[in-house]
Structures are given as structure tokens and as C-alpha cells.
Amino acid sequence: MVGTQPLIWRRIPERYRLHGSKCLTCNAEFFPQRQFCPNCRRKGKLVKEHMPMDGTIYSYTYVHSAPEGFEYHVPYFMAIIELKNGVRLMSQLADSEPESVKINASVRMVFRRVHESEAEEAIAYGYKFKVVD
Amino acid sequence: MRSVSVIGAGLSKFGERWETSFRELIYEASLNAMEDARIEGKDIQALYGGSMAPGRLIGQEHIGALIADQLGLNPIPSVRVEAACASGGVALRQAYHAIASDAYDIVAVGGVEKMTEVSTEEVATALGGAGDQEWELFLGATFPAIYALMARRHMLEYGTTEEQMALCSVKNHANAVHNPYAQYRKAISVEQVMESGYIAEPLKLLDCSPITDGAAALILCASDMAKKYSDTPIHIAASAQASDTLALDDRRTLSALEATRYAAKEAFKQAKMTPKDIPLAEVHDCFSIAEIMAIEDLGFFKKGKGGKAVQDGETQLNSRLSINTSGGLKACGHPVGATGIKQAVEITWQLRQQAGKRQVANAEVGLAHNVGGSGATAVVHIFKRGD
Ligand SMILES: [Zn+2]
Numbered sequence: 324m325v326g327t328q329p330l331i332w333r334r335i336p337e338r339y340r341l342h343g344s345k346c347l348t349c350n351a352e353f354f355p356q357r358q359f360c361p362n363c364r365r366k367g368k369l370v371k372e373h374m375p376m377d378g379t380i381y382s383y384t385y386v387h388s389a390p391e392g393f394e395y396h397v398p399y400f401m402a403i404i405e406l407k408n409g410v411r412l413m414s415q416l417a418d419s420e421p422e423s424v425k426i427n428a429s430v431r432m433v434f435r436r437v438h439e440s441e442a443e444e445a446i447a448y449g450y451k452f453k454v455v456d
Numbered sequence: 457m458r459s460v461s462v463i464g465a466g467l468s469k470f471g472e473r474w475e476t477s478f479r480e481l482i483y484e485a486s487l488n489a490m491e492d493a494r495i496e497g498k499d500i501q502a503l504y505g506g507s508m509a510p511g512r513l514i515g516q517e518h519i520g521a522l523i524a525d526q527l528g529l530n531p532i533p534s535v536r537v538e539a540a541c542a543s544g545g546v547a548l549r550q551a552y553h554a555i556a557s558d559a560y561d562i563v564a565v566g567g568v569e570k571m572t573e574v575s576t577e578e579v580a581t582a583l584g585g586a587g588d589q590e591w592e593l594f595l596g597a598t599f600p601a602i603y604a605l606m607a608r609r610h611m612l613e614y615g616t617t618e619e620q621m622a623l624c625s626v627k628n629h630a631n632a633v634h635n636p637y638a639q640y641r642k643a644i645s646v647e648q649v650m651e652s653g654y655i656a657e658p659l660k661l662l663d664c665s666p667i668t669d670g671a672a673a674l675i676l677c678a679s680d681m682a683k684k685y686s687d688t689p690i691h692i693a694a695s696a697q698a699s700d701t702l703a704l705d706d707r708r709t710l711s712a713l714e715a716t717r718y719a720a721k722e723a724f725k726q727a728k729m730t731p732k733d734i735p736l737a738e739v740h741d742c743f744s745i746a747e748i749m750a751i752e753d754l755g756f757f758k759k760g761k762g763g764k765a766v767q768d769g770e771t772q773l774n775s776r777l778s779i780n781t782s783g784g785l786k787a788c789g790h791p792v793g794a795t796g797i798k799q800a801v802e803i804t805w806q807l808r809q810q811a812g813k814r815q816v817a818n819a820e821v822g823l824a825h826n827v828g829g830s831g832a833t834a835v836v837h838i839f840k841r842g843d
Pocket residue numbers: 346347348349350351360361362363364367368
């Protein structure tokens with residue numbers, strides 16, 4: 324698992340604060356940040372944009388078999404979250420009763436430990452989402 | 457562009473080949489393909505080899521040079537091609553263009569992966585690199601999880617069921633019984649799939665393709681010279697490829713692979729055919745849901761009707777459309793870099809009427825569909841029996 328300190332630090336604005344991008348030319352919003360608007364390419368003008376912290380579950384799965392670094396986390400929910408602005412992102416779900424995890428359930432971002440790399444002695448923190456009533 | 461034909465096809469045995477090295481797998485498949493084409497090493501002018509993750513799986517890079525060296529073919533040029541699980545299909549397309557563009561007359565193209573040298577977790581991590589490392593794998597999303605997210609949407613939008621998905625695996629195992637190269641030559645039941653335990657819900661162990669060692673190889677030749685080497689050259693009627701976002705969450709839809717749709721549309725245009733002209737296809741069933749999406753996105757069945765088609769037996773051997781006669785990735789095995797070439801080998805054997813008990817009657821045209829990652833790359837080839 325790749326997860327070095329520089330990588331973790333570099334991604335803090337996105338992983339801690341959901342900083343994405345907005346294109347001033349076509350108004351499209353993106354997460355994670357992009358350097359180039361795929362709609363406008365060189366005519367685009369991207370600026371930093373805070374993503375909303377609320378959204379709904381677009382799809383989800385309960386993961387029983389994990390990659391390296393997540394062996395002790397199973398089972399856990401992975402979901403595609405559709406944020407209020409329509410932007411979708413992949414996230415784990417936290418603190419959510421399995422019965423409450425459904426497509427279209429409302430979710431809000433929470434700040435959690437995402438992953439630890441023993442080899443790198445690095446702990447990555449960032450967003451997870453929690454089902455809210 | 458010049459017309460290109462397959463004049464030789466060969467596989468290594470697929471499976472957990474603990475006794476066999478990466479190099480030996482290449483040798484096994486290549487020798488079979490060269491003997492099949494009745495050519496000598498000196499006839500081959502260039503090499504292309506698909507391999508996804510040898511750096512992570514066996515600690516080896518520089519695979520192009522390794523292949524030329526292993527086959528005793530120095531100093532001809534040799535290129536490794538990487539496009540995740542579509543490495544083989546993309547390598548085939550590069551080799552096809554090398555002849556179509558008049559640069560060479562005869563080239564060899566192969567694919568190889570040695571996956572049993574490391575732990576299952578390490579394989580999951582290596583394959584995770586086919587998605588978005590920083591925004592999927594880093595957060596804990598494995599490939600089964602990514603396809604499970606697609607499956608969930610497909611079930612919601614079209615009513616596809618876990619039983620329909622299970623039936624893909626059942627059919628593919630039934631086909632593999634007749635394939636001597638397959639990893640699992642054993643029939644399974646729907647009940648066995650349903651009880652096989654969740655990997656990433658709703659996908660269970662027997663919805664997932666296995667970890668496999670294997671290699672596959674083809675010899676390609678300019679069509680106007682092909683009769684010199686083969687009594688039954690197989691013409692490549694189309695070669696198309698398309699790209700999509702690396703990460704699943706950036707897609708407009710999760711219940712279709714847009715890259716497959718684009719590649720298929722382009723391939724049918726090149727071949728001047730429609731999906732109705734295809735009686736036989738090898739599609740990329742890395743997971744059972746992927747086969748259902750593939751038969752829809754390739755245009756064989758209406759969107760959302762794939763699960764029903766499988767349930768009604770329309771994709772079984774010698775039914776309306778024989779899908780994955782080799783056993784597919786699920787039962788023949790999925791040595792990722794080799795898969796795209798193995799699909800073309802199976803179609804070649806079928807069109808030459810050499811497929812034994814899994815032979816599709818009177819097949820004159822066949823299609824191969826190879827996907828990288830969660831659909832960021834898709835490759836479609838159409839093959840036709842030469843005249
Ligand atoms: Zn724009």
C-alpha cells in the first residue's frame with residue numbers, strides 16, 4: 324500500500340476539508356481537484372471550491388475481503404456519495420447501522436482515521452460519511 | 457490500411473502454476489503459437505507483450521526485453537504493453553497496427569501474468585492499481601468493491617438479481633469443463649454460488665474471477681501472405697479501443713461501461729456489421745455483473761435485459777449467442793495481462809472449428825471484449841474466418 328507522509332500531507336486540503344475545484348467557464352464542479360477542466364480544456368478556468376458536506380448514498384457495498392492495510396477493518400461499507408452539488412465521490416461509511424445504509428439515505432461528512440501503513444509509520448486521516456436521519 | 461490475419465494461436469495451461477515461472481509461461485504459450493503457425497523464430501519481425509503488474513507480482517520490470525531474450529529472438533524490437541486487465545487486448549491492437557501500417561509483415565503478440573507468487577492481499581493491492589490509487593484503493597476500495605457498487609446500481613435500475621449474476625458463473629464453469637486449458641474444469645450450481653460467501657456485497661466468491669498464472673500468444677501476419685502459413689487464417693475485421701475516467705465515481709452512470717459502448721460502435725463500423733451478425737463472443741467477465749453489463753453494452757441485448765437473457769439461457773453454448781465458450785475469466789482463469797490474448801485465441805480456435813466439445817456450430821464471426829480496471833479502457837476485436 325502506497326501511503327507515504329508527503330502523499331498524506333499533500334492531500335490534506337482535499338481529504339480533511341473536501342476542497343475540490345470549480346470551472347468558472349462552465350460552472351462544473353470537481354472532486355478531487357483537477358488542473359484541467361475536461362469540458363472546456365484550455366478555455367476553462369479552475370478555482371478552488373469547498374464541496375458541500377451533505378449528500379446521499381448513490382451506491383454502496385459491504386466489503387468483507389480487504390486490500391493491504393485494511394485487513395483489520397473488515398467488514399466495512401464503501402459507498403459512492405452524491406453530494407448536494409451533484410459531485411460524486413468514493414468514501415467509507417462510518418458509525419452507520421447496517422440497516423440504515425440504503426441507496427438515497429442522507430449522509431454527512433465526518434473526520435476519521437482512514438488507513439494506517441505500518442511500514443511507513445504513517446496514519447492517514449480524512450473524510451468518511453455517516454448516515455443521518 | 458493493410459488487412460491483418462491470425463496465423464497462429466497458443467496458450468499455456470491456466471491455473472495455480474506454482475512449479476512454473478513467468479518466463480516458462482511465456483515459453484509455453486509462444487512455442488504453441490509458433491508451432492501452430494508453422495513459422496521459425498527468424499520469421500518474426502517484432503514482439504508485443506501485455507502484462508499488467510509484474511513489478512508488484514514478481515518484482516520484475518523490463519518485460520519487453522525479457523520476452524525477446526526468453527524466446528531467443530534478440531535483436532528484434534520488443535514492447536511491453538500495460539493497460540491493467542486490458543493489457544492483452546491493447547497489445548493485440550498495437551501488433552495489429554504494426555502490420556496494418558506496413559511497418560512489419562509478421563509479428564508475435566502475447567500476454568502473461570504470474571499471480572501466485574504473493575499473498576491474496578498483495579494481489580488485491582496490485583490489481584487495485586487498475587483503479588484510482590489515491591481516491592479508491594487508498595480509501596479501501598478493492599476491485600470486487602468497485603464492481604459491487606456497479607452491481608448495486610444495475611440491480612436498482614433494472615431489477616437484475618443475484619441469481620441472474622450467479623447464472624453467468626454457472627454457465628462459464630459448464631463451458632470450462634470442455635476446455636483443457638481452463639483453471640476450473642468443474643461444473644458448479646447456482647446454490648454453490650449463492651452460498652459461496654460475500655466478498656463485497658452483493659458479489660460473492662463465485663461471482664469473482666480467480667487468481668491465475670498463465671500466458672497466451674498469437675502470430676499475426678499480413679493477410680495477403682497468410683495462406684503461406686495457415687490453411688485457415690482468421691481475418692481481424694475490426695480493432696477498436698476507448699477510454700473513460702480512471703475513477704468510477706467520476707462516471708455519469710455506474711450501470712454501463714461507456715468505453716465498451718464506444719469501442720463496440722467503432723468496431724461494428726470497421727467490420728461493417730451489427731451485433732446481430734455475432735454468434736460467438738468472449739466478453740470480460742472479471743465479475744459476473746461485468747458479463748451482464750458487457751452483453752448489453754456491446755449491443756447484444758437491450759440495456760437492462762442482460763440478466764434476463766442469461767436467465768433464459770440465451771448466452772449458453774450453441775444458443776442464440778454463445779458467450780465465453782472458453783469458460784471466461786471466471787472459469788478459464790484470469791491471468792490479467794494474458795486475458796485479452798486468450799480471448800482472441802479462443803475465437804481463433806472456434807472459427808477454425810478446433811474447439812472440440814465446446815465448438816459453436818458454423819461460427820464464421822466472433823468478437824472479443826477486454827476491459828481494463830473498472831472500464832477506463834475497453835478493447836473490442838472482431839474476427840472473421842478467411843476465405
Ligand atoms: Zn469548464
